Structure formats: C-alpha cells, structure tokens
Amino acid sequence: xxxxxxxxxxxxxxxxxxxxxxxxxxxxxxxxxxxxxxxxxxxxxxxxxxxxxxxxxxxxxxxxxxxxxxxxxxxxxxxxxxxxxxxxxxxxxxxxxxxxxxxxxxxxxxxxxxxxxxxxxxxxxxxxxxxxxxxxxxxxxxxxxxxxxxxxxxxxxxxxxxxxxxxxxxxxxxxxxxxxxxxxxxxxxxxxxxxxxxxxxxxxxxxxxxxxxxxxxxxxxxxxxxxxxxxxxxxxxxxxxxxxxxxxxxxxxxxxxxxxxxxxxxxxxxxxxxxxxxxxxxxxxxxxxxxxxxxxxxxxxxxxxxxxxxxxxxxxxxxxxxxxxxxxxxxxxxxxxxxxxxxxxxxxxxxxxxxxxxxxxxxxxxxxxxxxxxxxxxxxxxxxxxxxxxxxxxxxxxxxxxxxxxxxxxxxxxxxxxxxxxxxxxxxxxxxxxxxxxxxxxxxxxxxxxxxxxxxxxxxxxxxxxxxxxxxxxxxxxxxxxxxxxxxxxxxxxxxxxxxxxxxxxxxxxxxxxxxxxxxxxxxxxxxxxxxxxxxxxxxxxxxxxxxxxxxxxxxxxxxxxxxxxxxxxxxxxxxxxxxxxxxxxxxxxxxxxxxxxxxxxxxxxxxxxxxxxxxxxxxxxxxxxxxxxxxxxxxxxxxxxxxxxxxxxxxxxxxxxxxxxxxxxxxxxxxxxxxxxxxxxxxxxxxxxxxxxxxxxxxxxxxxxxxxxxxxxxxxxxxx
DNA sequence: GGTAAACACCTTTTT
DNA sequence: GGTGTTTACC
Numbered sequence: 001x002x003x004x005x006x007x008x009x010x011x012x013x014x015x016x017x018x019x020x021x022x023x024x025x026x027x028x029x030x031x032x033x034x035x036x037x038x039x040x041x042x043x044x045x046x047x048x049x050x051x052x053x054x055x056x057x058x059x060x061x062x063x064x065x066x067x068x069x070x071x072x073x074x075x076x077x078x079x080x081x082x083x084x085x086x087x088x089x090x091x092x093x094x095x096x097x098x099x100x101x102x103x104x105x106x107x108x109x110x111x112x113x114x115x116x117x118x119x120x121x122x123x124x125x126x127x128x129x130x131x132x133x134x135x136x137x138x139x140x141x142x143x144x145x146x147x148x149x150x151x152x153x154x155x156x157x158x159x160x161x162x163x164x165x166x167x168x169x170x171x172x173x174x175x176x177x178x179x180x181x182x183x184x185x186x187x188x189x190x191x192x193x194x195x196x197x198x199x200x201x202x203x204x205x206x207x208x209x210x211x212x213x214x215x216x217x218x219x220x221x222x223x224x225x226x227x228x229x230x231x232x233x234x235x236x237x238x239x240x241x242x243x244x245x246x247x248x249x250x251x252x253x254x255x256x257x258x259x260x261x262x263x264x265x266x267x268x269x270x271x272x273x274x275x276x277x278x279x280x281x282x283x284x285x286x287x288x289x290x291x292x293x294x295x296x297x298x299x300x301x302x303x304x305x306x307x308x309x310x311x312x313x314x315x316x317x318x319x320x321x322x323x324x325x326x327x328x329x330x331x332x333x334x335x336x337x338x339x340x341x342x343x344x345x346x347x348x349x350x351x352x353x354x355x356x357x358x359x360x361x362x363x364x365x366x367x368x369x370x371x372x373x374x375x376x377x378x379x380x381x382x383x384x385x386x387x388x389x390x391x392x393x394x395x396x397x398x399x400x401x402x403x404x405x406x407x408x409x410x411x412x413x414x415x416x417x418x419x420x421x422x423x424x425x426x427x428x429x430x431x432x433x434x435x436x437x438x439x440x441x442x443x444x445x446x447x448x449x450x451x452x453x454x455x456x457x458x459x460x461x462x463x464x465x466x467x468x469x470x471x472x473x474x475x476x477x478x479x480x481x482x483x484x485x486x487x488x489x490x491x492x493x494x495x496x497x498x499x500x501x502x503x504x505x506x507x508x509x510x511x512x513x514x515x516x517x518x519x520x521x522x523x524x525x526x527x528x529x530x531x532x533x534x535x536x537x538x539x540x541x542x543x544x545x546x547x548x549x550x551x552x553x554x555x556x557x558x559x560x561x562x563x564x565x566x567x568x569x570x571x572x573x574x575x576x577x578x579x580x581x582x583x584x585x586x587x588x589x590x591x592x593x594x595x596x597x598x599x600x601x602x603x604x605x606x607x608x609x610x611x612x613x614x615x616x617x618x619x620x621x622x623x624x625x626x627x628x629x630x631x632x633x634x635x636x637x638x639x640x641x642x643x644x645x646x647x648x649x650x651x652x653x654x655x656x657x658x659x660x661x662x663x664x665x666x667x668x669x670x671x672x673x674x675x676x677x678x679x680x681x682x683x684x685x686x687x688x689x690x691x692x693x694x695x696x697x698x699x700x701x702x703x704x705x706x707x708x709x710x711x712x713x714x715x716x717x718x719x720x721x
Numbered sequence: 722g723g724t725a726a727a728c729a730c731c732t733t734t735t736t
Numbered sequence: 737g738g739t740g741t742t743t744a745c746c
Contacts, residue, residue: 062735063735064735064736090736091735091736092736094736095736115736116736188736189735189736193736224735253733254733254735256732256733256734355732357733358731358732358739361738378734415722415723417722419722541736542736543735543736560733561733562733562734580732581732583733584732586732595733596733620737621737622730622731622738624737
C-alpha cells in the first residue's frame with residue numbers, strides 16, 4: 001500500500017489532526033468538513049505509519065450505520081480486514097464487553113438485551129403488580145425517569161429519599177425494576193452502558209487489561225455523548241493521552257435525550273495536554289448556504305467558535321417562500337421538485353426536511369398526485385415490527401423458558417384460550433414465589449389449580465414451546481426461524497388479517513427468515529453463545545433499516561433530526577414558523593431555543609446547491625387554524641444571501657417587515673388569512689393580511705388575475721367565497 | 722374474542 | 737384533524 005494516500009488527499013487542518021502526536025485531541029469538525037475521513041485516516045495513520053496493531057484500536061460511534069461505514073472505509077483505504085479492531089456503537093461495544101465478562105458484571109451468561117419497547121412493557125407490568133395507577137404514573141414517564149438516572153450513572157441505591165412524594169414513588173419503582181431485570185437476566189440499553197462502566201470501574205485487573213489493550217481510542221460525534229458514555233471513555237483513557245474525539249458543538253441536537261454538550265468543555269479540563277483542531281473548510285455547500293449557516297449560528301452563545309468557508313463560489317441565493325397555507329406550501333415544494341426532475345435532477349438528490357413527523361402528510365399527498373416517488377424516513381424499523389417481535393419472542397421462549405416478557409407477549413398470540421384470569425393468577429403465583437411465568441404455569445398445571453379448559457389451553461401452549469425447542473435444537477439458524485414462524489401459528493394468524501396489513505406482516509416474517517439466513521455472527525465467538533442468541537441480541541441492538549425496500553430513485557422526506565449526517569443537492573426546509581420550528585415548547589427556554597437553532601443550522605448545512613425555506617401564513621394544526629409568525633430563524637439569516645419568491649405574483653417584501661403582527665390582527669378582522677374572496681372587478685383572490693379596524697380596516701389580497709392589492713374594506717365590494 | 726365507539730394524545734430518536 | 741389505544745359491548 002502506498003503510504004502517501006493516507007496524508008496526501010487531506011487539507012492542512014485534516015493533516016494536522018490525522019498526524020497529531022499521541023495526546024488528547026479534540027477535532028472540531030464543522031458540517032461537511034470531512035470528519036469521517038479524518039477518523040478513518042487517523043486510524044490508518046496509526047496502523048501504517050506508527051505500526052500500531054489494529055488490536056490496540058477502539059473506535060466508537062453512535063449508530064450502527066456510522067460504525068459500518070467507518071469499518072468499510074478503513075478496509076478500503078488499508079486493504080486489510082479490520083476484524084480485530086473494536087469498531088462499534090457505544091451500546092454494541094458495551095454489550096460485547098459484558099458478554100465477555102458477564103461473571104464480573106454479575107450477569108447471567110445468557111443475559112438478554114431489551115429494546116425500549118420491551119422495557120416499556122416491563123414497566124407497565126411492574127406498575128400493575130405494584131398496584132400503581134398508571135394514569136397517575138404514566139409508564140412512559142417512569143421509563144424516562146429510569147433511563148435518565150442510569151444515564152447519569154445513578155442506581156436506585158444511590159438515590160436519597162429526600163421526602164419528595166414523586167421522587168419516593170419513582171425510586172420505589174426504579175428499585176423493583178432493577179430487581180426484576182436482575183432476576184430475569186434482562187438488560188436495557190441504558191443498563192448496557194452503566195454496567196459496562198461499572199464492570200471496568202470495579203474490576204481493577206480488567207481495567208488495567210483494557211487500558212493496555214486500547215492504546216488509541218477514537219470517538220465520533222462526541223457532542224452527543226451522555227454522562228455515562230463520557231465516564232466510560234475517561235475510565236479507559238484518562239492519564240494516557242490517547243483519546244481522539246471528533247465533534248461539533250454547533251450540531252448538538254440531542255440534549256433532550258441526555259447528550260451533554262458540556263462534555264466538550266469537560267474534555268478540555270480533564271485532558272490538560274489536549275490539542276484542539278478546527279476543520280472549517282466545507283466541501284459540501286455553496287458560499288451563500290454557508291454564509292446563512294454561519295450567520296444563524298452566531299446567534300448562539302457559549303460556542304467553541306467556528307466559521308465554515310468554501311473555495312467553490314457563492315452559488316445561488318437561498319429562496320424564501322411565504323405560502324398562504326400548508327397546502328400551498330406543499331404545492332410549491334412539489335412544483336419545484338417537478339421542475340428539478342424535469343431539468344434532469346435526481347429525485348434522490350431532493351429532500352424535504354421538517355421539524356415534526358406529522359408535517360410529512362401534506363407533502364406525501366401532493367407528491368402522490370404528482371406521481372413522484374418518495375420515501376419517508378422514520379417510523380418502525382424492521383426488528384421493531386409487531387409480527388417480527390412476536391416471532392422473536394417465540395424464538396426466545398423456546399430457548400429460554402424463563403423469559404417473562406417473551407412469555408407475556410406470545411402466550412395468547414395467536415389466541416389460544418388463555419384468558420386474563422388465568423394469566424393474573426399465574427403472575428400472582430410467580431411474584432409471590434419468585435418464579436418465572438413459565439415455572440408458575442408448570443406449577444399450576446401440576447397442582448391442578450386451573451379449570452380443565454384453561455389447563456388444557458395452557459398445557460397446549462407449554463407443549464408447543466417445548467416442542468419448538470426440541471425441533472429446532474439441531475437445525476441451522478434460518479431453519480429454526482422458519483420452523484418457529486410456521487409452527488407458532490403466526491403465519492396463519494396474519495394470513496387471516498385484512499388483506500393489506502396481513503400480507504405485509506406475512507412478508508415481514510418471510511423476510512425475518514431471510515435475515516436469519518444472511519446473518520453472519522460477526523462477533524467472534526469468544527463466549528460460547530449460540531448462533532440463535534447472537535441473532536436475538538443482534539435484533540435488539542441493531543433494529544435494522546426500515547424495510548429491505550429497493551432503493552429506487554426517490555424524493556427524501558425526513559425530520560431535521562434524521563437528516564443529520566446526510567446531504568442533498570436540493571433541500572427544502574418547510575414549516576419555518578414560530579411554534580413549529582422552533583417548536584412551541586422551546587420558545588420560552590433560552591437553552592432549548594439554542595438547540596433548535598443548532599437544528600436549523602444542521603438543516604441548512606444539508607444543502608449542497610439549492611436551499612428553499614418555506615413558511616405558511618395560515619396552518620391547520622390539531623384541527624384548528626393558526627396564523628403563525630415566520631420563524632425567528634428566518635430573521636437571523638443574512639439578507640444578502642436570501643431572496644423572497646412569490647410564484648403567483650411577484651412582490652418584494654423586505655425580510656425585516658415580514659408581517660410581525662399577522663397573528664394577532666388577522667383574527668380580529670372580518671376576513672381571515674387564507675380566506676377565498678371575490679371582487680367585482682378583480683375577480684377571485686385570497687386574503688393575505690388585514691390591518692386596522694372599522695372604517696380604517698384594510699385587507700391585502702392576492703388576486704389570481706391581477707396580483708396583490710391593498711383594499712379599504714369600507715369601499716371595496718368584497719364577497720367571501 | 723373480536724369489533725366499534727369513545728378517548729387521549731399531539732416534538733425530535735438511537736441503541 | 738388524525739392516529740393509536742383503551743373500553744364497551746355483542
């Protein structure tokens with residue numbers, strides 16, 4: 001391999017980072033400045049130039065996607081398999097650590113990973129068993145509380161009862177949740193991190209071993225780390241000067257789920273010998289787009305400071321469009337996309353970005369009528385689908401009879417006559433005698449504690465599960481899955497379901513068999529875990545993409561959050577209105593508002609060539625008409641990089657005068673914004689805004705034929721249509 | 722046990 | 737207003 005390819009393709013700042021001496025390094029990587037490239041080349045530098053064995057390298061990301069990309073790019077660059085290198089997500093690596101040291105972590109060898117849906121079910125069951133009213137104590141909130149504690153590294157036993165009623169109750173729930181999980185060998189996502197931290201902290205030999213092993217630790221998206229993740233990194237690296245982190249404070253958009261932007265500042269304190277390197281040259285966007293991004297984000301304070309620049313020209317100005325309402329907004333966007341395609345643009349190069357998922361509908365409808373293929377991101381992923389989770393539960397139960405959540409899930413799916421009464425008795429027995437549901441069921445059967453009918457149904461179920469376990473113990477993985485899916489009655493159940501839904505469910509089950517066939521247990525089997533167990537954990541840890549859908553050329557619809565890390569030639573940021581974006585809940589909180597601003601910054605920097613920002617003057621929300629102000633972020637953009645456009649009539653309204661009072665005035669007048677009206681002479685039009693009252697009341701109307709006009713209501717002959 | 726009516730909800734999401 | 741979930745009833 002030509003060693004020069006490691007350094008040559010880089011710019012000066014990137015070179016500085018890649019070749020930095022062995023010390024703590026913080027790379028502040030602006031959007032589109034080549035941060036993944038720096039990580040990949042830094043690893044290549046260690047291996048090829050410094051002769052570090054891949055065995056001594058640890059690289060951490062947040063998503064499986066990022067981890068996979070990093071691995072394959074390293075392999076491409078170095079032309080060697082990166083197998084012995086630990087590259088993965090925080091959760092994936094924590095899981096791996098716990099598997100290898102289950103004893104030290106005080107976990108059973110066959111502990112199972114729960115996803116958040118499983119976790120929520122456990123919480124619900126727990127509340128019921130503790131006789132806690134789940135209206136007063138919403139399971140979601142309880143789940144949130146537990147995860148928040150764990151992410152701060154706090155166990156129930158660490159929490160003092162400060163006399164607060166709310167806290168006392170939560171504490172009690174947290175405690176029994178921990179007990180239950182420990183007893184059942186269940187580990188939720190936050191627990192993976194917390195336990196991985198504890199197992200190193202509490203086992204000095206282990207810690208020493210891993211500190212010696214991981215001579216170089218690299219972290220992607222460092223601004224998204226939470227308390228426990230950072231604590232884990234510190235444990236491994238503090239005092240060794242071998243931590244290399246890449247991040248961007250301006251792209252921190254996950255504070256609401258525990259990410260600590262402060263970790264960036266903490267890093268500088270904890271690693272005094274660190275070096276900071278800024279990547280500010282952007283290879284993605286035009287000058288106008290970068291200028292907008294820079295100007296916007298400058299409104300935030302406590303930044304580490306960064307200015308993006310490009311040497312590839314200004315490009316087109318950013319376009320602002322004020323739509324009459326959300327339908328007009330969708331119409332406009334789709335019209336522009338139609339033109340883009342007609343001009344030879346790829347559909348997949350166009351993206352519609354919104355703040356909340358609910359906004360996608362208008363655009364979907366219009367795209368549908370325009371017969372433009374599109375793809376909406378978000379929603380349930382493959383391994384999260386009900387039918388898939390049911391099948392997995394059968395698989396789990398067949399190999400671990402004591403898995404209560406799985407038992408609950410499928411004991412009566414498909415229905416087999418095991419009713420609520422039988423189950424309640426079973427739960428009670430299980431609880432009082434510290435048995436699993438399976439054991440309780442056996443007990444009830446042996447001691448004839450059930451009516452003949454219930455006993456019959458229940459023993460039928462137990463036999464089915466036992467049989468499945470026996471049938472499949474010697475089959476290859478995908479045969480096992482196939483067998484279980486068929487014999488469990490799930491296929492049959494979904495075949496009966498109403499056409500559309502049932503059909504895709506059956507297809508998903510078939511896809512599951514396929515996924516099992518393709519499954520390659522890439523965790524080297526250091527611990528004699530069966531293929532099935534590896535598959536089940538893989539399913540929990542890597543929920544997979546949406547569907548295996550063919551990636552045809554589609555317009556991309558997604559939230560601003562899920563757009564992070566992506567780029568498109570043509571970007572629409574829609575719903576730029578106060579209350580929507582920034583969202584209502586963030587409007588009166590300075591720090592949340594700053595996070596929204598960073599989200600806006602993320603959105604803007606997704607665009608490579610053309611950026612459209614749209615807002616509606618009237619929007620139906622939750623069945624009510626709203627007249628929102630244009631987003632404050634629009635006013636924070638540089639005027640010289642923006643142009644306003646009106647399709648139906650050309651009007652120039654300076655940015656600074658973008659109807660600050662539309663909201664209040666419009667509601668008091670006789671005419672509503674967006675209302676259709678007819679004028680004797682000018683014909684049909686739509687009300688844009690109103691001003692004044694009584695004799696002085698004026699209305700601005702956009703007439704289809706003659707464009708925009710102000711009319712005095714007292715004189716104008718207007719009719720509502 | 723399966724369907725319809727009533728009811729609550731309504732940022733953002735990965736693991 | 738639209739969706740997903742619980743409840744009521746057959």
